[in-house]
Amino acid sequence: MGESRDRIRVLFFGIIAEKVGAKELYYEGVADTEALRKRVAESLPGLEKLSYRISVNREMVSETLQLKEGDEVAFLPPFAGG
Amino acid sequence: MSREELLYDGPLPYRLVADIMATDAAFDDRGGVSVFAGQVRADEDERGKVKAIEYSAYEEMAGKECNEVVEIVMRAFPDVKSVRVVHSTGVVKAGEMALLIVVTGGHRDQTTRACRQTLELLKERLPIWKREIYEDDTHRWR
Numbered sequence: 545m546g547e548s549r550d551r552i553r554v555l556f557f558g559i560i561a562e563k564v565g566a567k568e569l570y571y572e573g574v575a576d577t578e579a580l581r582k583r584v585a586e587s588l589p590g591l592e593k594l595s596y597r598i599s600v601n602r603e604m605v606s607e608t609l610q611l612k613e614g615d616e617v618a619f620l621p622p623f624a625g626g
Numbered sequence: 627m628s629r630e631e632l633l634y635d636g637p638l639p640y641r642l643v644a645d646i647m648a649t650d651a652a653f654d655d656r657g658g659v660s661v662f663a664g665q666v667r668a669d670e671d672e673r674g675k676v677k678a679i680e681y682s683a684y685e686e687m688a689g690k691e692c693n694e695v696v697e698i699v700m701r702a703f704p705d706v707k708s709v710r711v712v713h714s715t716g717v718v719k720a721g722e723m724a725l726l727i728v729v730t731g732g733h734r735d736q737t738t739r740a741c742r743q744t745l746e747l748l749k750e751r752l753p754i755w756k757r758e759i760y761e762d763d764t765h766r767w768r
Binding site: 559599 | 681713754
């Protein structure tokens with residue numbers, strides 16, 4: 545199976561956005577959320593030490609999810625509203 | 627709840643409490659109105675004193691999560707007639723208001739408990755982050 549060419553929109557928030565140096569990036573060639581985590585970690589060493597969760601299309605996900613063209617993935621540090 | 631209703635750029639003005647009450651509470655079946663206002667506190671630690679907090683939000687998701695919180699609360703407390711939430715984005719100085727919850731209902735018991743539950747669920751579920759800004763302009767994410 546070849547690498548996916550789908551473009552995935554990835555949003556970063558809070559301390560992760562600050563460390564990545566961007567609030568939004570596009571990734572290609574990531575088949576699922578696990579592959580995306582690895583790709584992001586390549587440009588952000590130390591990501592694994594940060595506490596965060598992932599949402600896909602504004603729904604929290606806890607297991608690895610397949611990604612497709614047009615998906616919106618967000619890296620969410622612990623919430624701190626209020 | 628739309629992004630426009632939930633999120634407010636900057637500190638929340640006190641008149642919002644009156645505005646929301648005038649809209650949501652002015653009915654003859656509302657025996658109780660419970661209000662929670664969250665303000666920025668000038669905490670002090672080894673780095674100094676917090677002078678402000680900068681809030682940022684995943685705006686599209688925040689509206690959806692807030693709607694779900696309101697649905698949960700209204701299901702749990704059938705006496706409650708309305709739940710309104712407004713949260714700041716951007717910089718809010720110490721002593722200023724950053725969160726407002728206004729719950730109206732028939733009676734005090736469910737109205738006050740619903741207000742508290744709304745607050746706890748929002749803290750758990752609203753995709754909002756805060757960056758504390760110290761007097762020397764350094765910052766720390768919370």
